[in-house]
Amino acid sequence: MLLDELVPTLRQYWPALLGLAAVLYLLSNKFHNGLNKYPGPLLAAYTDWWRLFTVWSWRVEFTHIALHRKRGDIVRLGPNSLSFGNPQAIKQIYGLNKGFVKSEFYPVQQAMDKDGARLQSLFSTTWEDYHARYRRCVNGAFSMSSLVSYEPLMDSTMDYFLDRTQKLFADTGRTCDFTRWLQFFAFDVVGEFTWSKRLGFLEKNDDVDGIIDFLANFFSYAALVGQIPFFDVLLNKNPIKRYMMKLGFYKKVFPVTLFALSRADERADEMAKIREYGLPEKTLAGDNGRGVDLMTKFTQAQHDHPDVMTDKQVLTSCTSMVFAGSDTTAISLSSTFYFMLRHPRVLRKLYAEIDQAVRDGVIADRPNGAVSWSESQRLRYLDAVIQESFRMHPAVGLPLERIVPPQGVEICGEHIPGGTIVGVSPWVIHRRADVFGANPDEYRPERWLEVGPEKLKEMKGCMLQFGAGSRTCIGKNISLLELYKLVPSVLRRFEVSPNFFRRTCFGLGEAL
Numbered sequence: 001m002l003l004d005e006l007v008p009t010l011r012q013y014w015p016a017l018l019g020l021a022a023v024l025y026l027l028s029n030k031f032h033n034g035l036n037k038y039p040g041p042l043l044a045a046y047t048d049w050w051r052l053f054t055v056w057s058w059r060v061e062f063t064h065i066a067l068h069r070k071r072g073d074i075v076r077l078g079p080n081s082l083s084f085g086n087p088q089a090i091k092q093i094y095g096l097n098k099g100f101v102k103s104e105f106y107p108v109q110q111a112m113d114k115d116g117a118r119l120q121s122l123f124s125t126t127w128e129d130y131h132a133r134y135r136r137c138v139n140g141a142f143s144m145s146s147l148v149s150y151e152p153l154m155d156s157t158m159d160y161f162l163d164r165t166q167k168l169f170a171d172t173g174r175t176c177d178f179t180r181w182l183q184f185f186a187f188d189v190v191g192e193f194t195w196s197k198r199l200g201f202l203e204k205n206d207d208v209d210g211i212i213d214f215l216a217n218f219f220s221y222a223a224l225v226g227q228i229p230f231f232d233v234l235l236n237k238n239p240i241k242r243y244m245m246k247l248g249f250y251k252k253v254f255p256v257t258l259f260a261l262s263r264a265d266e267r268a269d270e271m272a273k274i275r276e277y278g279l280p281e282k283t284l285a286g287d288n289g290r291g292v293d294l295m296t297k298f299t300q301a302q303h304d305h306p307d308v309m310t311d312k313q314v315l316t317s318c319t320s321m322v323f324a325g326s327d328t329t330a331i332s333l334s335s336t337f338y339f340m341l342r343h344p345r346v347l348r349k350l351y352a353e354i355d356q357a358v359r360d361g362v363i364a365d366r367p368n369g370a371v372s373w374s375e376s377q378r379l380r381y382l383d384a385v386i387q388e389s390f391r392m393h394p395a396v397g398l399p400l401e402r403i404v405p406p407q408g409v410e411i412c413g414e415h416i417p418g419g420t421i422v423g424v425s426p427w428v429i430h431r432r433a434d435v436f437g438a439n440p441d442e443y444r445p446e447r448w449l450e451v452g453p454e455k456l457k458e459m460k461g462c463m464l465q466f467g468a469g470s471r472t473c474i475g476k477n478i479s480l481l482e483l484y485k486l487v488p489s490v491l492r493r494f495e496v497s498p499n500f501f502r503r504t505c506f507g508l509g510e511a512l
C-alpha cells in the first residue's frame, strides 16, 4: 500500500530528492565534528575533492604555506582534515605514546601479494602494535653505529658514480641532466645497501626496466588517490581484482620485486644458513671491511625474531627500501646541488672550505676525490648547506597525516575531536620566520651558523624532513651518509656549473 504511493512520488520527484540528499551530505560535511570553526578554503569544508585537485596542481606545498600565512596555525583542508602550522603541534601529534595512528593515506601505497592480500610495509602499515614489533626487529640495522657496515657499500657505488661522471660528462664536455643522474645514483646505491648489488642505472645511463618511471607514476597515484583513499579500493584493490589475483589471472609483478626475488634466489643458501644459525656480532658490525647489506640484516632479524619476520616480510622489507629510500634521497641530493648552483656565493664558499680542509689534512687527498663520512662531519659549512637545503626543499610535500585517538586531544590549545585527520607539513613548518629567522623563503646556509646553541636546538627540533616520533624515517642515517659523502666528493673532483661539469680538478684550491 505504502509502496504504491511511494514509488510514483519517488519517480516524480527523484531529481529534487537527489539534490536534497546532496545538499544534506555537503552540509553534514561542513559542520562535521564542529570543524567549521576553523578557517580554510571554502570548498575544502564541503568536500575532499578540493584536496585532490590541489595536489593535482603538483605545487600543493606552496598552497599550504600561503594558506597558513593567511589563515593562521590551524587550517581546514577537508571536511575531516586539519593542517597545523605551529611547532607545538609536532610534539603533540607525533610524540611517543600519544595514541595517533597513520591515516588511510598510507595503505594506498601497499602492494598486494599474489593472493590479493595487502602487504604491510614498515612505512605503510597503520597497525601500530604490529609496526612497533616490526620496527624493534629491524631498528638495529639502521642505527648510527651500523653506518660503519654501510660505508664500504656506499663507497663502491660512489666511486663508480664519480668515474662514470668523469667518463660520460667531464671528459666529453657533454651537459649532464644532473637531477636524472643523481636519481640513477640514489636508486643504484639503495640496491647496493639492500642487496650488495646496484640496480644498473649508472652503468646503462638509463631507467632500467622502467623502474623510475614506474615509481614516479606510483607516487603520483598515491599522492592523488591518497586524498580520497576510498578510490584506491575501487580502482586498484577492489574485490574483483583481488579475486582474479587469487585465481592467478593477474600476474603483474613490480620490476623492483622481480629484482628482489632474483637476489633472494641467488643467495638462497647463504640466507638459509643465516636464518638457521645467525651471524656473529662482529660480522654484522662490518668487521670484514666489505660492508653488510640489509638483506643479510633482515634475515638475521628473522633468525632472532621468527615470530615477526617471515620470508615474505624479509622480501617486503627489501623492496620497500627502494620505494622509501631512493626518490627521497634523489630529491634531497638534487635540491642541495640546485640551491648551490643558484647561489654561486654558497658554492664558492663550500669549495673553499673543502680545499682548506684538504690543505689542513682534515680530508685525505685521495686520487678519486672521495671524502669519507668522518671527514665530512668536520665540515661546518657543508652541514649548514645540507640543513638549509632540507629546510627549503624537504622531499615530502604533504602533511604527515595522523588520526586523532577516539577520546580526542588538545593540539595548540584546541580540543580536536577523535577521528579527525591532522598533520603538519614539513614545508609549512620549515618556512616559519619565528623559528628560522628573517626571510625564511631565502636560501641562506649562514642562518645555521649564526645562532647560539639554544636557538640551534629549537631550529633542529622543527626540522621535519625525516618526520618525527615513532614513525620517523628509519633510513635517516643511511641517507645522511649518502648526502654528506657524495656532495663534497663531487665538489672535490669536479668543477660544477649550471650547464655542465667544466673540467676535473684534482688539485687544491683551483679557482672557479
Ligand code: HEM
Residues within 6 Å of the ligand: 122, 123, 124, 135, 320, 321, 324, 325, 326, 328, 329, 332, 394, 395, 396, 400, 401, 464, 465, 466, 467, 468, 470, 471, 472, 473, 474, 475, 476, 478, 479
Ligand atoms: C633524504 C632521504 C629521505 C627522506 C627525506 C625521507 C623521509 C621520510 C619521512 C618524512 C618519513 C616519515 C613519513 C611519515 O611520517 O609519514 C620516512 C619514513 C620512512 N623512511 Fe625515509 N626518507 C629518506 C630516506 C630513506 C632511506 C634511505 C630509507 C631506507 C633505506 C628510508 C626508509 C623509510 C622507512 C622504512 C620509513 C617508515 C618508517 C616507519 O614508519 O617506521 N628512508 N622517510
